[in-house]
Amino acid sequence: xxxxxxxxxxxxxxxxxxxxxxxxxxxxxxxxxxxxxxxxxxxxxxxxxxxxxxxxxxxxxxxxxxxxxxxxxxxxxxxxxxxxxxxxxxxxxxxxxxxxxxxxxxxxx
Amino acid sequence: xxxxxxxxxxxxxxxxxxxxxxxxxxxxxxxxxxxxxxxxxxxxxxxxxxxxxxxxxxxxxxxxxxxxxxxxxxxxxxxxxxxxxxxxxxxxxxxxxxxxxxxxxxxxxxxxxx
Numbered sequence: 001x002x003x004x005x006x007x008x009x010x011x012x013x014x015x016x017x018x019x020x021x022x023x024x025x026x027x028x029x030x031x032x033x034x035x036x037x038x039x040x041x042x043x044x045x046x047x048x049x050x051x052x053x054x055x056x057x058x059x060x061x062x063x064x065x066x067x068x069x070x071x072x073x074x075x076x077x078x079x080x081x082x083x084x085x086x087x088x089x090x091x092x093x094x095x096x097x098x099x100x101x102x103x104x105x106x107x108x109x
Numbered sequence: 110x111x112x113x114x115x116x117x118x119x120x121x122x123x124x125x126x127x128x129x130x131x132x133x134x135x136x137x138x139x140x141x142x143x144x145x146x147x148x149x150x151x152x153x154x155x156x157x158x159x160x161x162x163x164x165x166x167x168x169x170x171x172x173x174x175x176x177x178x179x180x181x182x183x184x185x186x187x188x189x190x191x192x193x194x195x196x197x198x199x200x201x202x203x204x205x206x207x208x209x210x211x212x213x214x215x216x217x218x219x220x221x222x223x
Contacts, residue, residue, distance in 0.1 A: 041197065041219070042217065043113070043200075043201070043214030043215050043216050044201075044214045045214065046212065046213060096154055096157075096165075097154070097212060098151075099152040100151055102151075
């Protein structure tokens with residue numbers, strides 16, 4: 001499975017959009033991009049996943065570049081409860097979820 | 110109850126004790142997983158069960174013994190653990206279908222080995 005690169009940490013003002021980038025330049029054609037988040041000392045929470053089209057659900061939007069080498073998770077109106085570690089994972093259909101260090105997002109009042 | 114539940118939420122055990130962690134999923138999924146998360150480290154996959162058969166064992170020491178009696182329940186039996194086994198143990202489940210499926214995690218059991 002392809003490796004991902006994420007910034008170690010980011011800040012976002014409450015009520016503003018949080019844009020979390022992820023680079024996955026070695027992604028293969030059949031690999032999906034998944035996003036999970038983990039609030040302190042809780043289990044990870046699935047957010048969204050996509051293959052090549054942009055995706056949106058009640059939690060977030062996922063924008064994948066046309067060459068699929070990078071993606072951005074967008075939380076449209078961040079709240080204090082969105083403070084968490086966000087993991088970007090690239091995974092093949094039969095592959096495992098391999099968690100890296102993720103991006104620690106701090107939403108500030 | 111909905112989702113994935115784990116009991117106990119906290120466990121302190123000595124190195125000579127035997128204990129078990131329990132996971133139950135109420136989502137009708139057919140695959141279950143055990144992960145370990147040590148302090149300041151990424152999650153590590155330990156075991157995978159698909160349709161109640163163990164399909165993956167990531168070089169986990171034999172002092173950890175999983176059991177999956179049915180598709181809704183998963184256990185992790187612990188014996189003669191070491192202090193470095195202190196960690197957050199997470200259970201997850203998924204419905205394996207097609208090309209992509211998401212995993213749903215429980216809240217975890219915080220294990221301390223003294």
